[in-house]
Every structure is written in C-alpha cells, then in structure tokens.
Amino acid sequence: MQLRMTNQREIILRELRKSRQHLSADELYDRVKLIMPRISLATVYRNLEILSEAGLIGKLEISGRQKRFDFDVSDHDHIYCVVCHKVDNLIIERNNVNVDRLGTAAGYAITGYRVEIVGICPECQKKAKDVPKNIE
Amino acid sequence: MQLRMTNQREIILRELRKSRQHLSADELYDRVKLIMPRISLATVYRNLEILSEAGLIGKLEISGRQKRFDFDVSDHDHIYCVVCHKVDNLIIERNNVNVDRLGTAAGYAITGYRVEIVGICPECQKKAKDVPKNIE
DNA sequence: CTCCGTGCAAACGATTTGCACTATG
DNA sequence: CATAGTGCAAATCGTTTGCACGGAG
Numbered sequence: 001m002q003l004r005m006t007n008q009r010e011i012i013l014r015e016l017r018k019s020r021q022h023l024s025a026d027e028l029y030d031r032v033k034l035i036m037p038r039i040s041l042a043t044v045y046r047n048l049e050i051l052s053e054a055g056l057i058g059k060l061e062i063s064g065r066q067k068r069f070d071f072d073v074s075d076h077d078h079i080y081c082v083v084c085h086k087v088d089n090l091i092i093e094r095n096n097v098n099v100d101r102l103g104t105a106a107g108y109a110i111t112g113y114r115v116e117i118v119g120i121c122p123e124c125q126k127k128a129k130d131v132p133k134n135i136e
Numbered sequence: 137m138q139l140r141m142t143n144q145r146e147i148i149l150r151e152l153r154k155s156r157q158h159l160s161a162d163e164l165y166d167r168v169k170l171i172m173p174r175i176s177l178a179t180v181y182r183n184l185e186i187l188s189e190a191g192l193i194g195k196l197e198i199s200g201r202q203k204r205f206d207f208d209v210s211d212h213d214h215i216y217c218v219v220c221h222k223v224d225n226l227i228i229e230r231n232n233v234n235v236d237r238l239g240t241a242a243g244y245a246i247t248g249y250r251v252e253i254v255g256i257c258p259e260c261q262k263k264a265k266d267v268p269k270n271i272e
Numbered sequence: 273c274t275c276c277g278t279g280c281a282a283a284c285g286a287t288t289t290g291c292a293c294t295a296t297g
Numbered sequence: 298c299a300t301a302g303t304g305c306a307a308a309t310c311g312t313t314t315g316c317a318c319g320g321a322g
Contacts (some may be wrong), residue, residue, distance in 0.1 A: 004297070004300095004302065005297095008297070008303075009302085017159050025287080025303080026286085027283095042288075042289085043302080046302080048302085050302095060197035063197035063198060063252075064203060066285085067286085067287090079244050079246075088244070107261075108253075108255035108256060109255050109261055110253060110254070110255040111218060111254050111256060112200065112254045114247060116249060116252060117244075118247050119244035119247050120244060120248070122243035125243075140276060140321050141321085142320080142321070144278075146278085160311090162311080172281075175278085175279085176278070177310090178278080178279070181312065181313075184303080202311065226273085274322090277319085279317100279318070280315105280317100281314100281315095282315080283313080283315090285310105286309105286310090287309080287313085288309070288310095290305105290307085291304100292303105292305100293302105293307095294304095295300100295303090296299105296302085297301100
C-alpha cells in the first residue's frame, strides 16, 4: 500500500506544521477548510491517522480526551492544562524515570510508557486570579 | 447533597469489588444485570461517577480509551495491555520519578502527573506465539 | 413527604465506515 | 488505467441528559 501525496494530505500536513500547536482533528479541519472549503472531516481524520502511522506527525492520546496531533515527531513529552485542555511540549529528563525497575511486575512485557504531566497553563492561572473563586 | 445507599448502588460497588479487576462501565453493567436484570446502563454510569467522587472506587482514564474503574483506592499505578486492553496494578517506586525537575517548564503550575505503563500481558504474549506473525 | 435515584429513550461528541466518484502515479 | 483517496451521509462507540416515576431516609 503506497502513499499518494494528494492535495488534501499536503495541506493537512502543512497546516498542522504551520500551526506549531497540538491541534485536534476538528481544529485542524477548521483551518484546512479555509484553504480547501470542500474537504470533509473524514478526510482529515483519515489523513491524520495515515500521517501518524507514516511517522510524519505524532498522535497524542491524553487520558479521557480528544486525540491531538503533533507537528513535532522528535522525542519529547507533553504537559496539558486541566482548564483549557491546551497541550504544550515538555522535555523530561528521562533518566529520572527508571523504567527497568518497573519492569517485571505481573509478567507483562513492557513496550513503553508515557508520562502525563497535568497542570494549569499561564493564561488560565491569570484568568483564575481575575475571577476569584466562584468556579465550579 | 447526601448519598443514599440504594440497592443498585450497593450491587454495583459489591460486584466491582468482587471482580478484583479494572472493569469498564459496560463490563460491569453485564455483571450487574445478571443480579438485577432491569438496571439501566445509565444508572451504572451515574453510580460509578458518584462512587469515584466519594472516594469509594478509583477512576482510570487510560489514553484514548474507555474509562475503567478500580476496586482498589490505595495509591498505586497501572499497566495496560496494548493487545487486549486489560489493566493490572503496578507499584511504581515514585522516587524514581523526579517531579520537581519537571516543574517550571512553560510557566505551568503542575497539579499532578500520571505514569502510564504500556505492555503486553502474559496471556497475549502466549497467544502471539501460537499465531506466528500474520497479525495486522 | 421530600428529593435523590432510577429506567428509558433520545442526545451527544468524537471518530469510523460504506458507497459511488475522483484523481494520483 | 489501476487503485488509493475523496466527500457525503449514516453508523458506531462510549457516555450523558431530560423526563416522569419510584423509593430511601
């Protein structure tokens, strides 16, 4: 199964890279539609899947939420904001995490691990100050 | 808002504990239905939410998948099988993970982190041997 | 007797799929 | 010109919600 570089695939890839953000399928769809108004959301989904399998983009599966896609394929971790759900990059010193020790438990063959850092982004911290604490 | 201990809530809690597994809402629904056939899936969802808020059970949000609920509220981590999606317990030596170092990046206020270990469970390793490698 | 909780069905958000058509290599 | 990719609509999956009724405290 060979990959064809269609117009829509090219634009999807270009717009994700241009954004320099971790967009969800529908956020990217909105951007791509401005350039190619007749594109379908299904095409965006299909291409994001294909592009991430091909290793051209990264796929982020944050617990319990919508998937997001990463323009940056290099090795790094992410932090996400519990308030606005934005995702940012984070460089973890991986030698702080001793994977081998985790290893043998329960007879599993460990194939990988993800560290998911959760926090509140600068913008949301600022907003939280403005609106004292009637949140919830 | 006080909690009432209804029959359905009691059975849901009991069956989850009895299972000693990390069940999803619909898996638990199937079990509870055997005892109380007219119970609705919505009731199971509502109660699992309430019980986990009350701290009587744990809620696991594994990346991109269905939520699972934990009979064991004590502090521990999880490992999940990429093949069958089963979840098992794992005790991580948390001092292997240096949270403070992760800290300041990007101006986020860090509220927590999850370590998600991914692997293949013993059963699936065994199956993989039997069916050589025509998978995919 | 007050409301929290229930069952049911419908609504929901994210994602996937079947189909006939289009266009890349 | 074969067949990967597209647009569209409908389907699916996990979960939530509105509503009228039922039962715990």
